[in-house]
Amino acid sequence: xxxxxxxxxxxxxxxxxxxxxxxxxxxxxxxxxxxxxxxxxxxxxxxxxxxxxxxxxxxxxxxxxxxxxxxxxxxxxxxxxxxxxxxxxxxxxxxxxxxxxxxxxxxxxxxxxxxxxxxxxxxxxxxxxxxxxxxxxxxxxxxxxxxxxxxxxxxxxxxxxxxxxxxxxxxxxxxxxxxxxxxxxxxxxxxxxxxxxxxxxxxxxxxxxxxxxxxxxxxxxxxxxxxxxxxxxxxxxxxxxxxxxxxxxxxxxxxxxxxxxxxxxxxxxxxxxxxxxxxxxxxxxxxxxxxxxxxxxxxxxxxxxxxxxxxxxxxxxxxxxxxxxxxxxxxxxxxxxxxxxxxxxxxxxxxxxxxxxxxxxxxxxxxxxxxxxxxxxxxxxxxxxxxxxxxxxxxxxxxxxxxxxxxxxxxxxxxxxxxxxxxxxxxxxxxxxxxxxxxxxxxxxxxxxxxxxxxxxxxxxxxxxxxxxxxxxxxxxxxxxxxxxxxxxxxxxxxxxxxxxxxxxxxxxxxxxxxxxxxxxxxxxxxxxxxxxxxxxxxxxxxxxxxxxxxxxxxx
RNA sequence: UGCCCGAUAGUAUAAUGGCAGUACAACUGAUUUUGGUUCAGUUUGUCGAGGUUCGAAUCCUCGUCGGGCAACCA
Numbered sequence: 001x002x003x004x005x006x007x008x009x010x011x012x013x014x015x016x017x018x019x020x021x022x023x024x025x026x027x028x029x030x031x032x033x034x035x036x037x038x039x040x041x042x043x044x045x046x047x048x049x050x051x052x053x054x055x056x057x058x059x060x061x062x063x064x065x066x067x068x069x070x071x072x073x074x075x076x077x078x079x080x081x082x083x084x085x086x087x088x089x090x091x092x093x094x095x096x097x098x099x100x101x102x103x104x105x106x107x108x109x110x111x112x113x114x115x116x117x118x119x120x121x122x123x124x125x126x127x128x129x130x131x132x133x134x135x136x137x138x139x140x141x142x143x144x145x146x147x148x149x150x151x152x153x154x155x156x157x158x159x160x161x162x163x164x165x166x167x168x169x170x171x172x173x174x175x176x177x178x179x180x181x182x183x184x185x186x187x188x189x190x191x192x193x194x195x196x197x198x199x200x201x202x203x204x205x206x207x208x209x210x211x212x213x214x215x216x217x218x219x220x221x222x223x224x225x226x227x228x229x230x231x232x233x234x235x236x237x238x239x240x241x242x243x244x245x246x247x248x249x250x251x252x253x254x255x256x257x258x259x260x261x262x263x264x265x266x267x268x269x270x271x272x273x274x275x276x277x278x279x280x281x282x283x284x285x286x287x288x289x290x291x292x293x294x295x296x297x298x299x300x301x302x303x304x305x306x307x308x309x310x311x312x313x314x315x316x317x318x319x320x321x322x323x324x325x326x327x328x329x330x331x332x333x334x335x336x337x338x339x340x341x342x343x344x345x346x347x348x349x350x351x352x353x354x355x356x357x358x359x360x361x362x363x364x365x366x367x368x369x370x371x372x373x374x375x376x377x378x379x380x381x382x383x384x385x386x387x388x389x390x391x392x393x394x395x396x397x398x399x400x401x402x403x404x405x406x407x408x409x410x411x412x413x414x415x416x417x418x419x420x421x422x423x424x425x426x427x428x429x430x431x432x433x434x435x436x437x438x439x440x441x442x443x444x445x446x447x448x449x450x451x452x453x454x455x456x457x458x459x460x461x462x463x464x465x466x467x468x469x470x471x472x473x474x475x476x477x478x479x480x481x482x483x484x485x486x487x488x489x490x491x492x493x494x495x496x497x498x499x500x501x502x503x504x505x506x507x508x509x510x511x512x513x514x515x516x517x518x519x520x521x522x523x524x525x526x527x528x529x530x531x532x533x534x535x536x537x538x539x540x541x542x543x544x545x546x547x548x549x550x551x552x553x554x555x556x
Numbered sequence: 557u558g559c560c561c562g563a564u565a566g567u568a569u570a571a572u573g574g575c576a577g578u579a580c581a582a583c584u585g586a587u588u589u590u591g592g593u594u595c596a597g598u599u600u601g602u603c604g605a606g607g608u609u610c611g612a613a614u615c616c617u618c619g620u621c622g623g624g625c626a627a628c629c630a
Binding site for chain 2: 136
């Protein structure tokens with residue numbers, strides 16, 4: 001009940017306000033949104049913002065969302081991308097009403113173009129692209145009319161048909177809208193509607209050699225589908241008058257365009273061009289490299305759909321430029337993983353502990369998740385030879401060091417309290433082992449279980465441990481805003497963004513890990529199995545570290 | 557030097573002319589068999605100058621700053 005109340009009290013973003021007003025005024029019975037990716041790359045966290053907005057709006061107001069591929073440029077697009085995009089949207093947890101393609105409308109769009117020619121609102125231009133660019137003027141000076149601007153309707157009809165029939169080479173002619181070469185809005189200076197591209201299209205094959213431009217495809221596609229709210233990013237604001245112009249002149253369903261600010265994340269690049277460069281130049285292993293901000297990368301890294309939806313919800317929707325702190329994303333994934341991840345013990349950098357007063361072997365019980373009131377438990381083998389984390393011991397501890405040091409006691413998680421009696425070193429003075437004694441009865445439920453010690457550390461039994469490769473990730477870029485730095489953005493790549501631990505020692509229960517599971521390696525972070533796992537080697541990715549206040553204390 | 561969009565703590569985001577609030581981050585402290593979690597608390601803000609008004613983050617004017625627009629890309 002309080003949950004619902006909270007939901008009601010939450011304020012609306014500006015697009016929700018528009019939708020509610022439209023619904024209240026009875027402009028639409030139901031809303032219809034669309035997510036319109038171009039299938040020329042993989043989806044990233046920025047797209048997730050748009051997906052959550054478009055699908056979330058429809059869900060909230062009882063409408064629907066179409067998935068429409070904006071496939072009007074055959075040279076950059078491919079079905080490989082279509083498939084990955086569909087997979088990513090489904091993974092995020094959304095279902096589209098219809099799967100559509102701008103290329104579904106090529107015939108219709110051609111008819112629309114003919115209609116505009118007949119109205120004297122479009123013309124074939126023989127100018128070269130350089131001439132057209134020169135004729136556009138600049139933002140501060142008006143453009144000049146093309147010499148072909150006043151061709152007759154009949155001539156335009158004939159030429160456009162010839163364009164379609166393949167009589168001209170690429171670049172020889174274009175179809176332009178006749179709007180206003182002197183408009184202060186550059187988008188309105190007779191924008192190109194169609195260009196010649198003798199290229200194979202991933203869906204229409206070689207049926208067409210002319211392809212509509214974005215501006216002549218997007219709004220019309222929206223109209224054909226009866227999209228009520230066409231939501232895009234801010235760089236299209238200046239296109240809106242053109243969007244409306246085509247719809248008005250063609251007398252189509254009046255879809256309306258609304259713009260919001262795209263997501264920027266610090267220490268991250270988000271442009272498709274730059275991400276493609278990282279992949280092509282092998283600076284990452286692929287689109288799904290766990291350091292990439294792509295949805296496939298985040299998925300492989302161990303991010304959950306819930307965490308990304310939470311993130312999208314928390315960042316909100318506005319029109320001002322923003323730079324979101326990655327720590328918010330990290331908060332969102334920790335928030336989810338803390339609730340669902342099974343706790344396991346894994347030693348990254350082993351230091352041998354010999355418990356001199358313990359013989360034999362036993363199994364100790366440990367809860368899988370203390371956050372879960374109905375948590376299950378597992379049994380861990382305990383024996384006199386253990387590994388603990390090397391960083392959990394210091395021969396000469398600084399003031400605030402709570403862990404093991406000579407003469408000090410710590411608890412071994414879910415097992416006994418031990419005391420360090422002796423430090424074993426090799427010839428170089430490096431600590432090779434610790435001789436400790438355990439406190440009998442200090443195990444959970446024992447008579448000495450309530451003894452206070454300053455720390456509880458994780459451990460594994462050497463005889464029972466299994467090994468696994470661990471991949472630890474850090475931010476891919478050193479600079480907060482890599483694309484804003486001087487020079488090449490790639491100069492700001494963090495050389496330490498990947499750290500591989502070839503063989504960490506894990507409790508044996510991890511042998512049964514599956515790809516869907518999420519784990520918290522206690523005191524070390526959240527992990528999931530990587531697809532590189534094979535019969536003879538398990539590989540885990542660190543999704544995110546735990547919050548580490550000790551690390552902060554150390555730095556200070 | 558044209559047109560358009562925008563400006564609220566470090567970062568985001570509310571307050572729709574009436575007490576500037578929330579989250580993340582940061583910092584205290586409590587709890588804790590994870591230096592995790594949880595809980596309590598602290599610090600930090602309306603871009604500037606005028607105007608309208610009993611009252612302005614909100615409306616108006618002028619600035620300032622940031623962003624977008626001159627692809628046969630989307």
